[in-house]
Amino acid sequence: MKHALITALLASATLLGNAQNQQKAETCNQQHYVPTAENLQARNEFSDNRFGIFLHWGLYSMFAQGEWYLNYGPNKDEYAKVADAFYPHSFNAEKWISAIKASGAKYICFTTRHHEGFSMWDTKQSDYNIMNTPYGKDIVRQLADECHKQGIGLHLYYSHIDWTREDYPAGRTGLTTGKDPKKADWNHYYKFMNAQLTELLTNYGKVDGIWFDGWWDHDEDTIPFNWQLPEQYAMIHKLQPACIIGNNHHQTPFEGEDMQMFERDIPGENKNGLSGQSISRLPLETCQTMNGMWGYKIKDQNYKSAKELIRLLVRTAAKGANLLLNIGPQPNGELPATALDRLADMGKWLNGNAGESIYRTVAGEVALGDSIVSTCGKGKKAPLYIHILTDKKDGEIAVTMKGKAKKATNLITGDKLAFRKDKATGKTIFELNDRKGDEDDYIIKVEF
Known part of the structure; x- marks a missing residue:
């Protein structure tokens, strides 16, 4: 993931201009992407899921300083020595996926290869992989098998950049790892990446998504860098037509992509400086940390509360x-004990009545800042769910909404709620006599 230092750089008009030029360079003279019926169906299913778990795991966990540790000074060859001690003896894919499934999450996204260049599967394209450690077992294989067994979607993160391989033409990160810039060979590196992606998409069963990262490493180049994304995307769609592609480039989606992600921001917000791009009509996803870092950091125990996460x-x-x-x-x-506790708390909430207001829903019409938001079921007669996300205890709320309400209930308890239409304002007023004020989310289900 991107370091906070990059935030300010991406905000400048110059970088945005370069980004647009790079996008044009990559799509020039390419045939337009037409998603298959399988892909369109996969997009709908992805959107219906609403909740997934990101798993950032690699050699960097051994240093316990986060996933960007190699970028901050270590020599790549010294860093690589930790592979000879990597033995995650307590890893249990069944326990991971079971805990994730119980949380109410519908899919995972696992870092197969992060910027450090270490591959977490049995790749034939590089010796720098999990099989050449004391552990010697294919992590991706175990997770893929367990996801398929338990009915959890499998998305695979793949870094477009590499701070250790000499053939990767370095951009603006990973410049202190000891690589020789004269040995850069994009064509060789591009073939290497595509060979690895082919392995992931042919040897591990159904892959629901590929989640790319690293495009921004060349967003300051004087001459636009051609990542050759259209060809790579076409290869992925040929291997698995239903596989949805996303790229964490912080731009409006490029042609060939099937979803749009926002790093550390809800779509429409840009509190962290990485999400100023326009919102597309593709399926949307917000990625956010449970504590502060993506990769394991021993000092980072600043976990968000269950209420904050809900x-x-x-x-x-x-x-x-x-x-x-x-x-x-x-x-x-x-998985850290606190993370498991948070998963359990979210699962308790989602697997109760609350899940009805999250899964298979679309954005609702009622929105009053962060304190009152809404989701809506699909279909003409679908219910509207009004979510009150404040600890302030109000006896009633007034909202503007279309349609004539027929019935209102507290979704969690099932109790009926009284309501009336204010003729002067046209607003519908709901009485909340049963509201305690300390709920994670007070949900009004409105039927029409």
Whole structure:
């Protein structure tokens, strides 16, 4: 993921101009992308899921300093020595996926290869992989098999950049790792990436999505860098037509992409400086950390509360987007205990009546800042769900909405709620006599 230092750079008009030039250079003279029927169906299913879990795990967990540790000074060859001690003896794919499924999440996105260049599967394209560690077992294989077994969607993160390989033409990150810039060979590196992607898309069963990262490494280049994305995207869609492609480039989606992600921001917000791009009509996803970092960092125990995470999920769904919530597994292969607690709390909430207002919904018409948002079921007679996300205890709320309300209930308890139409304002007023004020989310189900 991007370091905070990059935020200010991406905000400048110069960078945006370069980004637009690069996008044009990559799509020039390419045939227009036409998604298959399988792909369109996969997009709908992806949007219906609304909740997934991001898993940032690699050699960087051994240093316990986050996934960008190699960028901050270590020599790549010294860094690589930790592979000889990587033995996540407590890793258990069944336990991971079971906990994730119980949380109410419908899919995972796993970092097969991050910017550090280490591959977490049995790749034949590089010796720098999980099989050449004391552990010696294919992590991706175990996760893929368990996802397929338990009915959890499998999305695979893949970094477009590499801070260790000499053939990758370095951009503006990973410049202190000891690489020789004279040995850069884009054609060789591009073939290497495509060979690895082919392995992932042919050897591990159904892959629901590929999640790219790293395009921004060349967004300052004087001459636009051609990532050759259209050809790569076409290869992926040929191998698995239903596989949806997303790219964390912080731009409006490029042709060939099937979803749009927003890093650390809900669509329409730009609090972290990475999400100023326009919102497309593709399926949307917000990726956010459960604590502060993506990869495991020993000092980062600043976990968001269960209430904060539930409200984040609700506000994201109310924008018509999925929440991809990150966990950084420990070097021993376990998910942190606090992360497991948060998953359990979210599952308790989602697997009760509340899930009805999240899964298979679209953005609702009622939105009053962050305190009152709404989701809506699909179909002409679908109910509207009004979510009250404040600890302030109000006896009633007044909202503007289309249609004539027939019935209103507290979704969690099932109790009926009294309501009336204010003729002067046209607003519908709901009485909330049963509201305590400390709910994670007070949900009014309105039927028409």
